[in-house]
Amino acid sequence: xxxxxxKIRATEKNGETxxxxxxxxxMETGGRKDAxxxxxxxxxxxNEVVCKHNGETVMTAEWSGGVSKNPYISFKFTxxxxxDNIELSWMDNKGESDSKTAQIK
Amino acid sequence: MSTEMKRRIFLKRSLTASxxxxxxxxxxxxxxxxxxxxxxxxxxxxxxxNALNALLGSGTTEPxxxxxxxxxxxxxNGAVVPVTVETSLPxxxxxxxxxxxxxxxxxxxxxxGKNTEGFVSTRIKMGKTGDVIGVVKSGGKLYxxxxxxxxxxxxxxx
Numbered sequence: 001x002x003x004x005x006x007k008i009r010a011t012e013k014n015g016e017t018x019x020x021x022x023x024x025x026x027m028e029t030g031g032r033k034d035a036x037x038x039x040x041x042x043x044x045x046x047n048e049v050v051c052k053h054n055g056e057t058v059m060t061a062e063w064s065g066g067v068s069k070n071p072y073i074s075f076k077f078t079x080x081x082x083x084d085n086i087e088l089s090w091m092d093n094k095g096e097s098d099s100k101t102a103q104i105k
Numbered sequence: 106m107s108t109e110m111k112r113r114i115f116l117k118r119s120l121t122a123s124x125x126x127x128x129x130x131x132x133x134x135x136x137x138x139x140x141x142x143x144x145x146x147x148x149x150x151x152x153x154x155n156a157l158n159a160l161l162g163s164g165t166t167e168p169x170x171x172x173x174x175x176x177x178x179x180x181x182n183g184a185v186v187p188v189t190v191e192t193s194l195p196x197x198x199x200x201x202x203x204x205x206x207x208x209x210x211x212x213x214x215x216x217x218g219k220n221t222e223g224f225v226s227t228r229i230k231m232g233k234t235g236d237v238i239g240v241v242k243s244g245g246k247l248y249x250x251x252x253x254x255x256x257x258x259x260x261x262x263x
Contacts, residue, residue, distance in 0.1 A: 016222070029230070031208065047143045047148075048143060056218070057218055058217075058218040058220065058221050059215060059216065059217055059218060059221055060215075060216045061213060061214065061215045061216070062143055062144055062147075062148070062213070062214045062216075063212070063213045063214075064148040064209055064211060064212055064213070065230075066204060066207055066209065066211075066212035066213070066229055066230050067212060067213055067227060067228070067229055067230070068184060068185045068186070068227075068228040068229055068230055069184065069185075071227065071228065072187075072226075072227060072228050073225065073226065073227045074189075074224075074225070074226040074227070075215065075217070075221060075222070075224060075225050075226070076221070076222040076224050077217075077218065077220045077221040077222060078220045078222070079220040093143075
């Protein structure tokens with residue numbers, strides 16, 4: 001099975017759940033030149049991220065290639081409990097995507 | 106299983122995977138639509154007000170002390186600048202992060218659910234010394250704050 005490109009850590013304390021996620025992705029802006037050929041490396045970056053709690057969307061993000069390589073995000077929300085599902089998915093400008101589910105600890 | 110058989114299966118699998126990749130890229134396999142189409146006009150705008158206008162419907166924001174931008178004073182590596190935007194404003198619908206001196210200043214936009222707090226943290230690329238601007242949509246209005254970040258080595262790979 002292919003290794004997941006997403007690591008999620010979701011922890012709940014006093015009613016507030018903090019989600020931290022790290023994604024593996026080159027996040028090429030399309031402006032960088034290949035050192036050897038001088039050609040521009042084509043843009044290849046995550047442009048959409050969706051995070052759901054028990055199937056309900058809590059956060060969506062739209063990104064440009066200006067987000068750093070191997071993107072990290074963190075955000076917080078209320079109304080969840082330990083053991084609930086957090087699902088994070090991303091899609092990039094080439095139509096590739098990945099998703100991962102984790103339980104809130 | 107012999108090495109030869111393993112090699113064949115590996116090659117077959119990688120060809121299939123790349124065929125799928127090509128098909129997906131060509132739009133033959135419609136990728137699952139997660140959101141409405143990516144806001145190209147906003148992300149490719151060269152000027153901050155144009156980007157905000159395309160993203161949020163207005164190019165002007167009201168400065169607010171209730172928004173805190175956490176970012177390093179000096180970014181050693183412009184390719185990875187940690188940025189946190191936090192706000193105590195109520196009813197936060199979205200938070201956008203802008204790097205004023207980047208070729209395309211709008212870097213990220215986060216749409217927050219009703220129980221999601223006014224807090225986002227990520228890492229962005231900064232091409233050169235400039236402001237990190239956080240724009241918060243709260244109660245239908247746009248507010249902003251900014252923090253200057255000195256960049257020693259630019260993050261756009263140029």
